[in-house]
Amino acid sequence: MHEYSIAYDIFATAKKAALENNALTVQKIHVEIGELAMASKDQIEFLFTVIAADDPLFTNSIIVCTEGKLQSVCRCGYEGNERFICPVCGALPEIKKGREILVQNVEIEVEDK
Ligand SMILES: [Zn+2]
Numbered sequence: 001m002h003e004y005s006i007a008y009d010i011f012a013t014a015k016k017a018a019l020e021n022n023a024l025t026v027q028k029i030h031v032e033i034g035e036l037a038m039a040s041k042d043q044i045e046f047l048f049t050v051i052a053a054d055d056p057l058f059t060n061s062i063i064v065c066t067e068g069k070l071q072s073v074c075r076c077g078y079e080g081n082e083r084f085i086c087p088v089c090g091a092l093p094e095i096k097k098g099r100e101i102l103v104q105n106v107e108i109e110v111e112d113k
Contacts, residue, residue: 006039006101007047010063011055013103018057023108026061030105032068034098036083041065070098 014029029048033039045063052058072093073079074086086093 003039003043004047007044007051010044010048010101010103011051011058014061014106015055015057017106018108021108022110023057024111025056025109026058026106027109028105028107029061029063029103030107031063031065032102032104033065034068034100035070036095036098037068037101039101041067068098068100068102071096
Protein backbone atom coordinates (compact mmCIF):
# COMPACT_ATOMS: atom_id res chain seq x y z
CA MET A 1 0.00 0.00 0.00
CA HIS A 2 1.26 3.43 -1.06
CA GLU A 3 0.24 5.24 2.14
CA TYR A 4 1.84 2.60 4.34
CA SER A 5 5.31 3.18 2.92
CA ILE A 6 4.81 6.96 3.18
CA ALA A 7 3.74 6.66 6.82
CA TYR A 8 6.69 4.40 7.50
CA ASP A 9 9.11 6.89 5.92
CA ILE A 10 7.69 9.68 8.10
CA PHE A 11 8.10 7.48 11.16
CA ALA A 12 11.70 6.59 10.23
CA THR A 13 12.59 10.24 9.55
CA ALA A 14 11.09 11.41 12.86
CA LYS A 15 12.79 8.61 14.77
CA LYS A 16 16.18 9.41 13.25
CA ALA A 17 15.77 13.10 14.16
CA ALA A 18 14.73 12.13 17.70
CA LEU A 19 17.68 9.81 18.23
CA GLU A 20 20.17 12.31 16.82
CA ASN A 21 18.92 14.90 19.32
CA ASN A 22 18.69 12.60 22.36
CA ALA A 23 14.95 13.06 22.58
CA LEU A 24 12.92 11.52 25.39
CA THR A 25 9.76 11.64 23.34
CA VAL A 26 8.54 12.93 20.02
CA GLN A 27 5.72 15.41 20.55
CA LYS A 28 4.63 16.61 17.17
CA ILE A 29 5.51 15.89 13.59
CA HIS A 30 4.61 18.34 10.86
CA VAL A 31 4.23 16.86 7.43
CA GLU A 32 3.44 18.58 4.18
CA ILE A 33 1.64 16.45 1.60
CA GLY A 34 1.83 17.86 -1.89
CA GLU A 35 -1.56 18.21 -3.56
CA LEU A 36 -0.36 15.95 -6.40
CA ALA A 37 1.16 13.35 -4.10
CA MET A 38 -1.94 11.17 -4.49
CA ALA A 39 -1.89 10.22 -0.86
CA SER A 40 -4.70 10.34 1.65
CA LYS A 41 -3.95 12.51 4.66
CA ASP A 42 -6.34 10.54 6.89
CA GLN A 43 -4.77 7.23 5.85
CA ILE A 44 -1.26 8.51 6.52
CA GLU A 45 -2.23 9.86 9.93
CA PHE A 46 -3.93 6.59 10.83
CA LEU A 47 -1.12 4.35 9.57
CA PHE A 48 1.49 6.48 11.27
CA THR A 49 -0.33 6.00 14.57
CA VAL A 50 -0.39 2.23 13.99
CA ILE A 51 3.31 2.06 13.08
CA ALA A 52 4.40 4.29 15.99
CA ALA A 53 2.19 2.57 18.58
CA ASP A 54 4.86 0.11 19.71
CA ASP A 55 7.63 2.67 20.06
CA PRO A 56 7.92 4.38 23.47
CA LEU A 57 9.50 7.44 21.82
CA PHE A 58 6.15 8.11 20.17
CA THR A 59 3.82 7.50 23.14
CA ASN A 60 2.21 10.94 23.03
CA SER A 61 3.13 12.09 19.59
CA ILE A 62 0.77 13.84 17.22
CA ILE A 63 1.12 13.97 13.48
CA VAL A 64 -0.07 17.11 11.73
CA CYS A 65 -0.46 16.95 7.97
CA THR A 66 -0.97 20.00 5.82
CA GLU A 67 -1.51 20.20 2.10
CA GLY A 68 1.36 21.59 0.04
CA LYS A 69 0.19 23.77 -2.81
CA LEU A 70 1.24 23.03 -6.32
CA GLN A 71 3.78 25.38 -7.85
CA SER A 72 4.55 25.52 -11.51
CA VAL A 73 6.78 27.51 -13.83
CA CYS A 74 6.63 28.08 -17.54
CA ARG A 75 9.38 28.79 -20.03
CA CYS A 76 7.76 32.18 -20.70
CA GLY A 77 8.55 33.20 -17.14
CA TYR A 78 5.16 32.49 -15.56
CA GLU A 79 5.22 31.17 -11.99
CA GLY A 80 2.10 30.17 -10.13
CA ASN A 81 -0.34 27.39 -9.33
CA GLU A 82 -1.62 26.38 -12.77
CA ARG A 83 -1.19 22.74 -13.55
CA PHE A 84 -2.12 22.27 -17.22
CA ILE A 85 -2.19 25.57 -19.05
CA CYS A 86 0.01 28.58 -18.60
CA PRO A 87 -2.32 31.60 -18.29
CA VAL A 88 0.27 33.77 -20.05
CA CYS A 89 1.25 31.77 -23.14
CA GLY A 90 -0.95 28.65 -23.12
CA ALA A 91 1.91 26.15 -22.93
CA LEU A 92 2.11 23.25 -20.48
CA PRO A 93 3.85 24.49 -17.35
CA GLU A 94 6.45 22.46 -15.53
CA ILE A 95 5.45 21.26 -12.05
CA LYS A 96 8.08 22.39 -9.57
CA LYS A 97 6.43 21.44 -6.34
CA GLY A 98 3.37 19.51 -5.22
CA ARG A 99 4.27 15.85 -5.74
CA GLU A 100 6.41 15.38 -2.67
CA ILE A 101 5.80 14.50 0.93
CA LEU A 102 8.00 16.39 3.33
CA VAL A 103 8.63 16.05 7.03
CA GLN A 104 8.94 19.75 7.81
CA ASN A 105 9.52 19.75 11.52
CA VAL A 106 9.81 17.29 14.39
CA GLU A 107 9.12 18.64 17.88
CA ILE A 108 10.82 16.63 20.58
CA GLU A 109 11.13 16.67 24.32
CA VAL A 110 14.63 16.48 25.76
CA GLU A 111 15.82 15.93 29.29
CA ASP A 112 16.47 19.06 31.37
CA LYS A 113 20.10 19.50 32.10
ZN1 LIG B 1 3.92 30.38 -20.33
